[in-house]
Amino acid sequence: MEQAASPARTVILTVDDDPGVSRAVARDLRRRYGASYRIVRAESGASALDALRELKLRGGPVAVIVADYRMPEMNGIEFLEQALDIYPEARRVLLTAYADTNAAIDAINLVDLDHYLLKPWEPPEEKLYPVLDDLLQAWRATDHRAVAVTKVVGHRWSARSSAVRDFLARNQVPYRWYSSEDPEGRRLLCAAGEEGLRLPLVITPDGASLIEPEDRELATRVGLATTPTTDFYDLVVIGGGPAGLGAAVYGASEGLRTVLVERSATGGQAGQSSRIENYLGFPDGVSGAQLTDRARRQAAKFGAEILTAREVTGLEVNGASRVVRFSDGSAVAAHSVILATGVSYRQLDAPRVTELTGCGVFYGSALTEAAACQGHDVYIVGGANSAGQAAIYLSRSAKSVNLLVRKPSLSTSMSHYLIQQVDESPTISVRTNSVVDAAHGAHQLEQITLRDTVTGDTELVDTQWLFVFIGAAPLTDWLEGTVLRDSRGFILTGPDLTADGRPPAGWELDRPPYHLETNVPGVFVAGDARAESAKRVASAVGEGAMAVMLAHRYLEQS
Template identity: 70%
Template sequence: MAKPVIMTVDDDPGVSRAVARDLRRRYAGTYRIVRAESGAQALEALRELKLRGDDAAVLVADHRMPGMTGVEFLEQAMDVYPYARRVLLTAYADTEAAIRAINVVDLDHYLLKPWNPPEEKFYPVIDAQLDAWRRTPRRESAELRVVGHRWSARSYEVRDFLARNQVSYTWLLDTAPEGAELARAAGDPELPLVVTADGTALSAPTDAELAAAVGLPTAPAAEFYDLIVVGGGPAGLGAAVYGASEGLRTVLVERHASGGQAGQSSRIENYLGFPDGVSGAQLADRARRQAERFGAELITTAEAAGLEARGRARVVRQAGGAEISAHAVILATGVSYRRLDVPGLDALVGVGVYYGAAMAEIPGCRGEEVYVVGGANSAGQAAVNLSRYARCVHLVARADGLERSMSHYLIRQIAEIPNIQVHTRTVVGAAHGSAHLEGLTLKGPLGERRADAQRLFVFIGAEPRTDWLDGVVERDPRGFVLTGPDLVAGGRRPADWTADRQPYHLETSLPGVFAAGDVRAASMKRVASAVGDGAMAVALVHRYLEQA
């Protein structure tokens, strides 16, 4: 195999040669040193390396470069090599910019110039980054190819699964020459066809088969844990990080992909500590890697179907019949978008109609008119992201305005984007199309009208995924899990409560089972509060275990 790459980027030829010289002196035997003199040149080189199947270990970029700063280069390089370690070279006067870059590009280190002698100031930094890169589990599938129909619900689901699990792939239409050739070579199987890097062909794979093919864990390594976290959104990931970091043997089970609804957000701009915003996918990926670094197990395509108490153990039963047991459980299953109940819509889900951001579909919206239904932050973030691709984005909201349900900063952004049109007091009355979405009936202040549309993204409120908890823990009339004070309101106690104490703040009606995040009744429905719930739930798990 080719040597992994260490890349240095600096617009000053003298500095560029000096950095490359020092790197070659120490690392040329094991790593290939690549030098570039601009961010654009470096990005082109990285893309060529990626196409050849080479890996990049460390990227060292100068901050002050014309055309593209080092921070801007590193941010774009994350899309090509997300696991490469990122080091910023900066002068003393630019240390504030370097500190900001820690949030923008998940910067691993910044180095002040000059770095002489390299044995003291340069090599120890690069050694540490290379060691961290070698220890980071990487599950990229750069050569993974997906062949399918443009308007196929299952093809969309496969691409969505891969995208949300941070797995690289190439999408090929079955009508394109390369796609048709791959399908013929595989014996014209049922589509979608997934071809792995080693040439294995999967015909219409299930999510579990797909996960196994790309190296995602689908089964726990043990039968008993200290803590089971059900759900991989911000609350679940927060619980996994704090549980594992505080010594609990922790397993997180997730039915689709880590990040939950927040993981699909194109940009979260009001999360503490990220002044320039962060994408939901980046935030979820960082949290996942952090949890795994502390020793938490993350299991994908594991759908919880039942929960019960067996003595002191709490048992989670999966849809396939497998069981995992633990001393305690944290329910962090979040919510799903409520279905839009209009004629003709259900038959078009996945073929023009999408619930949530549907990140895999967004590049295909280039030059089109698209519709977004909803008035909260998730709908606004999707509209802003889609505006970068679509000719026009129509944001359809039932309310008189966006102020009641959307953050002020987002309303202001939308108002400044010329190709977003906001339609208030408007609803979708019907969807039209046979093989895919072709049009919508809109009902607004001026009456009813027909609009041509090939894509509709729906964000209309939330429903908890708690049917599997029937008869096990108490829920409110809408299905949200009751915890702590809500269980003992008015001086009552939960009907099946067995402990000789009041429930802890996030504890459900089953002792040892806690709820965190959006699934909890009366929660704030924000990323920051969900993460806080996850951390608090772990603290209460410790209190529960100490008194057990």
Template identity: 70%
Template sequence: MEATSTRKPALLTVDDDPAVSRSVARDLRRRYGDAYRVVRADSGPLALDALRDLKLRGDQVAVLLADHRMPEMTGIEFLEQAMDIYPQARRVLLTAYADTDVAIDAVNVVDLDHYLLKPWDPPEEKFYPVIDAQLEAWNANPPRSVAETKVVGHRWSARSSEVREFLARNQVPYRWYSSDSPEGKRLLDVAGADESALPVLVTTEGTVLVCPTDGEIAAQVGLAVSPAERFYDLVVIGGGPAGLSAALYGASEGLRTALVERSATGGQAGQSSRIENYLGFPDGVSGAQLTDRARRQALKFGAEIVMTRDAIGLEVKGAARSVRFDDGTSVEAHTVIVASGVAYRELDGPGIGALTGRGVYYGSALTEATACENQDIYVVGGANSAGQAAMYLSRHARSVTLVVRSASLSLSMSSYLVEQVEANERIRVRTQSEVVEAVGDDHLEQIVLRDTVTGHKESVHTGWLFVFIGAAPLTTWLDGTVTRDEHGFVCAGHDLLVEGKVPSSWPLDRPPYHLETSVPGVFAAGDVRAESAKRVASAVGEGAMAVMLVHRYLEQL
């Protein structure tokens, strides 16, 4: 996300027909170019990406003008998703005469403000009066300008990258300035900082944070960082799909519920550029969008979301369950749902650790995607997360090479995604290969690939390596309290039984409930649970089921 001088509200038009798209943009610029920025996209997904970029930069969007008949996503489907990003933008559907019934129905579906028939010549009679009316309505009650947090850092600073990712994943609008740019230097001078202490963050209130921690950032940008109470009915650890689902259902069913997240809600799913096999989203949905909807829904029902608190211990105190945090504080509850998820495993090899955050990234690091334009990118991994990242990065990159240890993508990647990857001319799949070394001074310059069959090594030039190589559960904080398997995943329900019988260490007369751990009243949901399905839909379902079991447990207290 680069700094830009334009602060004009945007008029966004999306149409898959290049001729129509250019015509609409031309007519808009001719009349409104002095006061508004015209943004053009040729598909719904690309238009949504543009809207998300505008949102993160704090820019306003006045009018959304979408063609109805588009192959990837109809205009109505686009406007429905766009409402989540810019709810106050005026919505106009461009349609043929034959589709007027559809347009009328859209008034209720997406609160359509107007539908415009093609062709609209002459624009002075058929186009401009419509847009004039929409702009007049928008300007009558425009949304307040979004003040932006400013971040000054070095392009190849690992911590600068982490700060940008933290802000983006927590939906905090910010503007990035390179420390060697004129504006970056000016901000450092005004803040009284220098390039030896980066990154520097300037809040919307003018507060300067030098090399801030995530907790310090969260406190300054308005995120809750401490529980409001000392005791709850339910505390959920982890803000991925399972945790958000549990918090939503717990709060909506009357439980005093707090969700505690160490970094950003969404977990690994929140970093996905596009999830296409999630029920109810036939055109796919980005992890960030799905996460934001779930977070807002949980807050709507009264769940409390506490950020940047890292759980380091769990204690049983009679009927209470106490969770200790890394800052020395703790919170107690009748019940706990462990939904702390998993983290990507790290590559092992010379130079890789030193270049992490400086060309080597774990997860999608979507804030880096636009900087990859016309670059040769390497993605390590053979599962869905790697395939989704490769597809997303291919929009900007010159080429994307998918490095896979197995002999075939089909062994671990969904068939629909395999087909998309293989059909993408910018993506090359390199099977039976692994990255064994990273080379570079202040940033990544080369990687060394090894053929797992022959052992042959090859050095290739690249400044970008994104890693998705399996998952390790985040459960060390449960040591000595909750039973886990040999890989660290939490055992629950039937998995606790020994030869079909309840172990002698189990303190109750009844057997453990389906998602209940070795500690009564403590449940596990999502990827952190042993033998879980490792899918977003199953994680959401387990979060909801865990709350049902929490109610059953509480009834017996």
């Protein structure tokens, strides 16, 4: 018989939309585990997620989650994917029919599924209890003490408060948010002696209080690495998006002393995606945060160093070494460098938009701000995949999502599968030939002016939420004078450098530049920063791996 759990009454949660099946599962669980565990039953994925969030807030442990696969609105895999973010340590079981076995097998990779059970599970003594016994024993064998979290006290309409939350979330740092207007927020401000002063206030797990911390200070105080362990490496990777993470994984796994340098958070723009559905091996999609977390852990497993909140400002050639300079004047050198700097969101050029950024106007922050959008009218500017993914994600909780597209249709810029999902969503409206002419609000966004690009008609609409996804510009200005770029700032490599049949100026090697190599030997490019790149996650990861192969070839010949 199962041994007693902790006095806190550890939870086993079961969710099934069929009331009869739901009661039967709960009955069998209570019969075996009711004396030691609290059995929580839900009849939809949404209500089960609400229960998990409430348990999380109260600090209650959850050992096992049993979910039915076939549920309307949110199937069992989709539910477990979201539950994974709330209780990543809980063991996950999918209850499925024989016809859905393939989906259950796919879920093993998608949501780290621990087991799947075929219905019916009778007799439970043979088909249910042995599985649960093993999972509970495995859960008890791990450490489930409460994770010390960083506390952030701020104001909803504070741009820096929003930036701090986004930084912590994207770097997988557990934190808890308190409004400065709530009793607990005021208590924390008073305890820190900062009541009435600048926000945000960040209280680290060791009790230190930080007022409006910059990213590097924040990174250091919450335990992220910001300083290299040595001054020379085989490979420096600049940028932590899919291309950079791919390069770090393959570089370190090939035995190269590798360090990845990221100015903000690993994942890049892809890391902010609510769901990537066209990445090989994930037929049900994967969130950018999950993909980033797995890639980061994989790179670290092979020994790659990952530095966060370090801005690179220069690249120098010093004989056989390539020197990367940071904004604080320090530097690190390597035999080879991979530039995976990616791109940044283009800024919306309209009155008051800059002033209200972070105070209702956001660039790529849909995941961080989604919870606060519940029941509100949301506007998204953009017609490419990132805008479509944000619209799908926000439509789950927002009252309405209005997609503003400059072009006459979505077909020229958005993937077909996303267009279908947008069309099928009852809460998403697509307004083509529409642009934002101005934003309005003294301290927070209150209204926006929309203009029809065909008729010229304007409309003033009320909203507190404007998300902008209008293309991207390469982050390469710091390479001026060192690495050749095209007229838009994208980095030229390989064949683009030898289009006239001659090597680039200053090239001293007998061979032409490799396919992903710049005009500086030993300096390679991968991902969106490369001229004419595919701008897709899969191609970026592939280029990261290919750049490492070419760097190996360069090192062997040097």
